[in-house]
Amino acid sequence: MDVPLLLTALIAGMLLPLGLGELPPVWLPALLLCLALLLCRRRRLRWLIVLCVGLFWSCLFHHHLLAQRLTPALDGIRVTVVAQVDGLPEATETGWRFALDKVRLAENDQPLPPMRVHWFDGQPVNPGESWRFEITLRRPAGMANPGGFDYEAWLYAQGIGALGSIRSGERISEAPRFAGFAALRSEIRSRVSAVLEQQPGGVRLIALVVGDKSVLAREDWLVLQATGTSHLMVISGLHVGMLAAAVFGLVTLLGRFGWLAWPWPRSWLAIVLVIPIAGLYALLAGFGVPVQRALLMIVLALLIRLLYRQPRLWTFWLVAFAAVVALNPAAPLRAGFWLSFVAVGLLLYGMGARLGAPSLWWRWGRAQWVVFIGLWPWLMLWSMPASLTAPLANVVAIPWVSLLVVPAALLGTLLELLLDFPWLLKAAAVALNWLFDGLGWIAQLRDPERLAEPGWPGFLLGLAGIAALLSPVARILWLPATLCLLALLLPAQQRPPPGQLWVTVLDVGQGLSVLLQTENHDLLYDTGARFSSGFDLGEAVVHPALMALGVRKLDTLLLSHADNDHAGGAPFVAAHLPVARVLAGQHADIEPVLQAQPCMPGDHWQWDGVRFEVLYSPPPPAPPNEQSCVLRVIVGNSAVLLPGDLGIRGEYQMLDRPLTADLLLAPHHGSRSSSSYAFIRAVNPRWVVFSAGRHSQYGHPHPLVVERYRELEAEPVYTATAGAIRFVLDDTGKTRREWSWRERARRFWHEDQAASPGG
Structure with missing residues (x-):
C-alpha cells in the first residue's frame, strides 16, 4: 500500500472534525471505524480504515479537551484557588500574564482546568511556584467578527480551559529544585x-x-x-x-x-x-x-x-x-x-x-x-x-x-x-x-498589504495559479497561472442592492463600532477602544472586519464623542483606509490627526436613496456623554437610530424630533442612566442592540433596562453573545436580522450563546 496515501488519509480523518459546528458523539466515528474494518478488506480500500482511525482519534481527543473547560456555573464568579505557575510568565504593560496548572478551589479542593490569567499590577511569579489567588474566573470566550482573530480557537489549541483576572495573591511555596524546563527557561x-x-x-x-x-x-x-x-x-x-x-x-x-x-x-x-x-x-x-x-x-x-x-x-x-x-x-x-x-x-x-x-x-x-x-x-x-x-x-x-x-x-x-x-x-x-x-x-518603503478575502472559489483558484507558477513548466503555464492569481485580488463580498441599507454592529467588547453600507457608500460610526497596554481594537477588530466585508474606503467616519471606547481605534482606521471626512461630537477633544469636523444638528445627506440625518449633538458645557452625535438613517419606511452614549437628559431633549426606528443601538450600552420609557416609546424599536463587554465591569446592560425594552416589545440582541450582527433595511419597510457572526462562523470549540446577564 502506498505510504503517502495512507498518511494523507490519516491526516484528512484527523482534520475533518475541525470543519464542524457541532462535534459528533464518539460512538459515531467508532461505528464508522468498525464498518470500515468489516467492509474494506480490499488492499486498495485500506485508506478508508486509516481515515476512520484518524476521525475516531480526533473526535475522542476533542471531546476530552472540551470536557476540561470551566463549568458555566463558575463563569464570572470570584473565587479563591490554589495553583501552580506553569510555563514562562510574560511581563505586560499592566502586570503579568501566565498560565496556571494543578488548579483547585481553596474551599472544597475541586479541580479546575488549566487557565491563562492576568495579574494587574501584580508581583513577579516564577514557574513551579505554588500560590493562593483570589481570582475572577471566565470561560474561554472572545470577540467574534468577520476577518477577526479567533481567540477561542487559539485558547482551545493550547488546552486552556479557563481565563482569569487575579485580584490578589499569596505565595505558598517556592518552586521545587527540579521544576522542569519552564523553570530552566526562566533562569536562563x-x-x-x-x-x-x-x-x-x-x-x-x-x-x-x-x-x-x-x-x-x-x-x-x-x-x-x-x-x-x-x-x-x-x-x-x-x-x-x-x-x-x-x-x-x-x-x-x-x-x-x-x-x-x-x-x-x-x-x-x-x-x-x-x-x-x-x-x-x-x-x-x-x-x-x-x-x-x-x-x-x-x-x-x-x-x-x-x-x-x-x-x-x-x-x-x-x-x-x-x-x-x-x-x-x-x-x-x-x-x-x-x-x-x-x-x-x-x-x-x-x-x-x-x-x-x-x-x-x-x-x-x-x-x-x-x-x-x-x-x-x-x-x-x-x-x-x-x-x-x-x-x-x-x-x-x-x-x-x-x-x-x-x-x-x-x-x-x-x-x-x-x-x-x-x-x-x-x-x-x-x-x-x-x-x-x-x-x-x-x-519605511511600504506598509504591509491586507487584501480582502477572496472567498473559497477565489482562494482555490489562487492556489491552482501558484501551483502552476512554481511548477517546472511555469514558462508554459505563466499566463493561465497569472489569471488564476488575479482571483485573489477580487473580493468575495457583495454590496447592498439599490434601496437597501446594511447595518453591521461589530463586537468590540465594552465599546461601539457600527458599519452602515449603501450601494456605493460606507459610513463607520465609532471605532472601539485603544488601551494603555497598546491593544487597539481599531487595529485588531475594526480594520480587519472592514477589509473582510469588502470596504476599501470610508466616505464618512462619524465619532459619536471622544470617549476612548468610541473613538480610541479611530487613528489606526484612518491611517490604513482612505477617509473622505471625519465628523464628531465633542470634536475639540478628538485627536488632532483626524482633523474632525463638528457634528452639527440638522446636517443631512443622501446616498443611493438612503437618507442620513444628524438629530442631536449639543456643544459644551454639556457633559461629555450628552455631547454624543445622534445619527438617524432612513430607508423608505424603515430606520436605524444610533445615539452614542446619550443619557436620559439628552433623550428628553430629543423627544420633539422624529425618532421612530425599527433598529436602535441602546444608548450608553444599556446603562441605568439611559433608555427612559419616554425615549423607548418615541423610538418604538423592533430590535435593540446592546454593544457591551461580556461580564461588563460596569454592569451593562442593566437588567432593569433590558426588562424595560422587553416590556415595550423590543427584542434585545447582545454583541457579547451573538458577536457581530448584520441587519438589512430596505425601502419596502422591511427590516430583518441577516446574521450573527457566532451563528454564521460557529465551530464546536466556540462558546455557546447564552442569555446576557442583563436578560
Whole structure:
C-alpha cells in the first residue's frame, strides 16, 4: 500500500472534525471505524480504515479537551484557588500574564482546568511556584467578527480551559529544585536579561534564546510585520534545523581530521549528539508547532540515514504533519501550524525537479520567491497582512539571523552560564540591533498589504495559479497561472442592492463600532477602544472586519464623542483606509490627526436613496456623554437610530424630533442612566442592540433596562453573545436580522450563546 496515501488519509480523518459546528458523539466515528474494518478488506480500500482511525482519534481527543473547560456555573464568579505557575510568565504593560496548572478551589479542593490569567499590577511569579489567588474566573470566550482573530480557537489549541483576572495573591511555596524546563527557561531568561538590559535593544535577543516574544516592543513587531520577517524572531523550525546542521557538520568535520576517537561510523555519533541538542533547544523554545515539525523531520532524516534508506522528501513532510496533528488534533487551529508546514511544502515543491545545478545564489533567491508568492493566499486566509518587501528583507535577514545571531546567542548564553563570560552574548545583541536598523529602513518603503478575502472559489483558484507558477513548466503555464492569481485580488463580498441599507454592529467588547453600507457608500460610526497596554481594537477588530466585508474606503467616519471606547481605534482606521471626512461630537477633544469636523444638528445627506440625518449633538458645557452625535438613517419606511452614549437628559431633549426606528443601538450600552420609557416609546424599536463587554465591569446592560425594552416589545440582541450582527433595511419597510457572526462562523470549540446577564 502506498505510504503517502495512507498518511494523507490519516491526516484528512484527523482534520475533518475541525470543519464542524457541532462535534459528533464518539460512538459515531467508532461505528464508522468498525464498518470500515468489516467492509474494506480490499488492499486498495485500506485508506478508508486509516481515515476512520484518524476521525475516531480526533473526535475522542476533542471531546476530552472540551470536557476540561470551566463549568458555566463558575463563569464570572470570584473565587479563591490554589495553583501552580506553569510555563514562562510574560511581563505586560499592566502586570503579568501566565498560565496556571494543578488548579483547585481553596474551599472544597475541586479541580479546575488549566487557565491563562492576568495579574494587574501584580508581583513577579516564577514557574513551579505554588500560590493562593483570589481570582475572577471566565470561560474561554472572545470577540467574534468577520476577518477577526479567533481567540477561542487559539485558547482551545493550547488546552486552556479557563481565563482569569487575579485580584490578589499569596505565595505558598517556592518552586521545587527540579521544576522542569519552564523553570530552566526562566533562569536562563533572568541571567541573559541581567547581561543585556543595560544595552539599548539588547533584550530582543531573549526571544531567540528562550522563545520569550513578550520582550519585543510593539514598534519591533510593526517593523517585523512590515518586512515579513516575524518568523525570524521566534525560535522556528529554521533555527532548530540550522543548529542541528551545525552540530552534524562539526562532528563530521572533527571526525574527518581524526580528532574524535570513535570506533563506529561517524554519522552514528553525529546522530547521538544532534537529536538531544536539537531537542533541548526545542524544549527551551516552548516546543511550538514549527519547532515540533522541524524536530520530527530532523529525527526522521537521521534515523532513515542509519537504515541507509532514501525515501521521498514528501514522505518526511507527511509523517511530520501526521505526527504533530496526532499529538494535538487542535494544533491546526493556529496560523503558525499552517504557515510552517506550507512553507516547507512550498520549498519541496518549488525547488524540486530542477534540471541542471543552478548556482547557490539562484537557489537562495528562488527560495525567497517561492515562499513569498506561495504563502500569500494563506496569509489572506488567516486575515494576516503580507509584506511586498519580504523577499528583499529575507534574502539578507535569514542568513544574518540563522548563521550569525543565533549561533552567537546560543554559544554566548552557554559561556555566560558556565564561565560568566558575557561578551559574545553582547556581540550577538549588537548584531541583532544592526539587523533591526536595516529592517526599520526597509519598513519605511511600504506598509504591509491586507487584501480582502477572496472567498473559497477565489482562494482555490489562487492556489491552482501558484501551483502552476512554481511548477517546472511555469514558462508554459505563466499566463493561465497569472489569471488564476488575479482571483485573489477580487473580493468575495457583495454590496447592498439599490434601496437597501446594511447595518453591521461589530463586537468590540465594552465599546461601539457600527458599519452602515449603501450601494456605493460606507459610513463607520465609532471605532472601539485603544488601551494603555497598546491593544487597539481599531487595529485588531475594526480594520480587519472592514477589509473582510469588502470596504476599501470610508466616505464618512462619524465619532459619536471622544470617549476612548468610541473613538480610541479611530487613528489606526484612518491611517490604513482612505477617509473622505471625519465628523464628531465633542470634536475639540478628538485627536488632532483626524482633523474632525463638528457634528452639527440638522446636517443631512443622501446616498443611493438612503437618507442620513444628524438629530442631536449639543456643544459644551454639556457633559461629555450628552455631547454624543445622534445619527438617524432612513430607508423608505424603515430606520436605524444610533445615539452614542446619550443619557436620559439628552433623550428628553430629543423627544420633539422624529425618532421612530425599527433598529436602535441602546444608548450608553444599556446603562441605568439611559433608555427612559419616554425615549423607548418615541423610538418604538423592533430590535435593540446592546454593544457591551461580556461580564461588563460596569454592569451593562442593566437588567432593569433590558426588562424595560422587553416590556415595550423590543427584542434585545447582545454583541457579547451573538458577536457581530448584520441587519438589512430596505425601502419596502422591511427590516430583518441577516446574521450573527457566532451563528454564521460557529465551530464546536466556540462558546455557546447564552442569555446576557442583563436578560
